[in-house]
Structure formats: C-alpha cells, structure tokens
Amino acid sequence: MDGEYKHDSRRNILEWCLPVIDANNKTGSLEFSIAGQPNDFFPVSLSFVSKRNYCDIQVTKVTHVDDDSSIRFSSETSFVVDKYEIL
Incomplete structure (x- = not known):
C-alpha cells in the first residue's frame, strides 16, 4: 500500500490518501x-x-483592455485527474 488509509464504519467507506503526488x-x-x-x-x-x-x-x-487600469480579481484552482483505473 502507498499512502495511508482509514476505515469509517459509520459512513461505510474506506478512505485512501496519498499526501504527496509529484514527479517522484x-x-x-x-x-x-x-x-x-x-x-x-x-x-x-x-x-x-x-x-x-x-x-x-x-x-x-x-x-x-481599454485603458490598462488594474482590475480586482480572484482566482480558483482546479486540478482534474486525466484517468484512474480499477484493476
């Protein structure tokens, strides 16, 4: 097993976590x-x-775009997985 897991019997789930996903x-x-x-x-x-x-x-x-004045903004990051496999 990679990462860590826990079983939540109240919600009837097995939760698996990979804390770091990077090049390594x-x-x-x-x-x-x-x-x-x-x-x-x-x-x-x-x-x-x-x-x-x-x-x-x-x-x-x-x-x-018209006068090059600064505009207040916010941003939201979205990270979407390309694919996953269940073997």
Missing part, C-alpha cells in the same frame, strides 16, 4: 481483501484535491 510519486496502489461480492464495492467514488496547479502557474495581475 506519480502513482500509488492499494490492495485489500474482504468478504463480499465485487458488486458490493460499486459504485466507486473518487475525489482529488490540490492546493496548487500541476505547473504552479499563477495570475499576478488583471488589467482592463
């Missing part, structure tokens, strides 16, 4: 055995969170 930690795996049928584990719900973009690009300034 591109992939991870978790293998477990449990009684039940394969369909007992579906649907699978996945979520991913990142505090910054993969390439760390940031908007530093926004200006009005």
